Amino acid sequence: MERIWLKHYPPGVPHDVDLSQYSSLVDLIDHGFREHASRNAYAYMDRFFTFGEIDRYSAAFASWLQSQGLAKGARVAIMMPNVVQYPIALAGVLRAGYVVVNVNPLYTPRELEHQLKDSGAEAIVILENFAATLQQVIARTAIKKVIVASLGEMLGFPKARSSTSQCAA
Numbered sequence: 001m002e003r004i005w006l007k008h009y010p011p012g013v014p015h016d017v018d019l020s021q022y023s024s025l026v027d028l029i030d031h032g033f034r035e036h037a038s039r040n041a042y043a044y045m046d047r048f049f050t051f052g053e054i055d056r057y058s059a060a061f062a063s064w065l066q067s068q069g070l071a072k073g074a075r076v077a078i079m080m081p082n083v084v085q086y087p088i089a090l091a092g093v094l095r096a097g098y099v100v101v102n103v104n105p106l107y108t109p110r111e112l113e114h115q116l117k118d119s120g121a122e123a124i125v126i127l128e129n130f131a132a133t134l135q136q137v138i139a140r141t142a143i144k145k146v147i148v149a150s151l152g153e154m155l156g157f158p159k160a161r162s163s164t165s166q167c168a169a
Contacts, residue, residue, distance in 0.1 A: 003015070025094060026094050026095055029091050029094065029095070030055075030095075032051065033051050033052065033054065033055035034055075035051075036051040037050065037051050037052035037055065038050055038051075038052060039051055041053075041054050041087070042054070042084050042087065044083065044084040044154065044155070045155055047154070047155055047156065049084055049154075054087060054088055054091065055091075057088045057092075058087075058088045058089075058090075058091035058092040058095060059092070059095060060092075061088060061089065061092030061093075061096075062091075062092040062093070062095035062096035063096075065092060065093065065096040065098065065123070066096050066097070068123070068145055070096075070098060070122055070123060070144075070145070072097045072098070073097065073098065073099060074098050074099070074122050074123065075098065075099045075101050075119050075120050075121040075122060075123075076093045076098045076099070076100060076101065076121060076122070076123045076124070076125065077101040077102075077103045077115070077116060077119065077121040077123070077124040077125070077126075077143075078090060078093065078100060078101070078102055078103060078124070078125045078126075079103035079104075079105050079107075079112075079124060079125070079126040079127065079130055079134070080105060080125065080126065080127045080130075080149065081105050081127065083127065083149070083151065083154075084154050085125070085127070085149040085153075085154060089125040089147075089149075093125075098123075101115070101116075101119040101121045103115055103116075103124070105127065105129075105130045107133065108133070109133050109136040109137050110137075112133055112134065112137055113137035113140055113141060116137070116141040116142070116143060117140070117141055117142070120142060121141070121142065121143060122142050122143060122144050122145065123143065123144060123145035123146070123147065124143055124145070124146055124147070125147045125149065126146065126147070126148055126149070127148075127149050127150070127151070128148050128149065128150045128151075129151070131146075131148060134146070
């Protein structure tokens with residue numbers, strides 16, 4: 001078959017992928033984080049995140065996940081829309097040695113229950129907006145750990161300040 005799309009590739013983009021270049025998906029992710037550490041990886045609500053930041057956040061999350069007693073190869077569901085916590089969770093789960101179970105955040109309780117049971121997920125990373133759906137079915141699943149993320153937690157908003165004022169005497 002003629003690969004007519006190749007003529008549209010920008011200069012420098014290889015026409016074939018060297019499948020032996022990386023030993024695993026985690027190896028590819030780690031290489032990308034190192035190679036592009038100072039470059040912007042994601043823009044989220046007018047805040048930019050570099051590959052280096054995503055590397056640090058996902059490594060910390062991976063470490064924390066491993067401390068939670070899940071066995072290597074455990075299934076970890078991620079129920080999030082397109083928010084910056086998603087790539088952090090995805091890379092963290094993979095780096096920790098677990099299997100990602102992508103979950104549509106718009107699932108009904110019946111659909112969520114089926115996917116969690118079918119996948120054997122033992123943990124779930126979920127955006128707080130969708131926690132009510134999980135709450136309706138969690139007792140009938142193998143979920144042991146729930147990690148809840150919120151929309152604004154990665155934006156670095158200033159903490160509330162004290163309302164005390166100083167007076168000159």
